[in-house]
Amino acid sequence: MTDDHTSGPLPDEITLGRIETEVALLMRFGEATRRATGTAEHRVLDRAAYVILRHLDTAGPQNVSALAATLNLDGSTVTRQVSAMQRDGLIARTPDPADGRGTVISPTAAGLQRMAAVQAARTRLYGEILAAWDEGDRDTLAELLRRLNEALNSRNRSRSTR
Known part of the structure; x- marks a missing residue:
């Protein structure tokens, strides 16, 4: 969009275009790096299982509905992922203490061990990639990514409640 006094994009539009790119x-590049990384540690979990286990490790046991809402996914998608994870011994289902008809999902020791291996491998990889960056720049990047993820999540939540 342009205004009547300029012949090109507004500075904010240029910046937003750069952000989009x-x-x-x-x-x-993140996906290409994940695929190209030669260590098996990066591949002991698929992305969905890793995200679910990271969340359960932080937030504690949850039912599928709460997990789906938190991850902004359809309940049937999470149910399929959780079923596969249960078959692989990564999570366990137990009766929901708040609702005896339901179940809660929690990570198993094996699931947490795999998650920790992937997390450590990814942390090492980012340490290598960002080795030339000073600590302040790495900290700024971490904070800006956190804020971006928070804004994306907030937008997704507000759209799903409409």
């Missing part, structure tokens, strides 16, 4: 590249 960089986020698209981040997703592409």
Whole structure:
């Protein structure tokens, strides 16, 4: 969009366009890096299982509905993922103390061990990638990514309640 006094994009539009490009590249290069990384540690869990286990490790046991809402996913998608994870021994289902008809999902020791291996491998990888960055720049990047994820999550939550 332009205004009547300029012949090109407004500065904010240019910046937002740069952000869009960089986020698209981040997703592409992140996936390419994940696939190209030779260590088995990166592949002991698929992305969905890793995200679910990370969340359960932080938030504690949850039912599928709460997990789906938190991860902004359809309940049937989470149910399929959780079923596969249960078959692989990564999570356990136990009766929901708040609702005896339901179950809660919690990580098993094996699930947490695999999650920790992937997390450690990813942390080492980012340490290598960002080795030339000073600590302040790494800290700024971490904070800005946290804020971006928070804003994305907030937007997704507000749209799903409409």
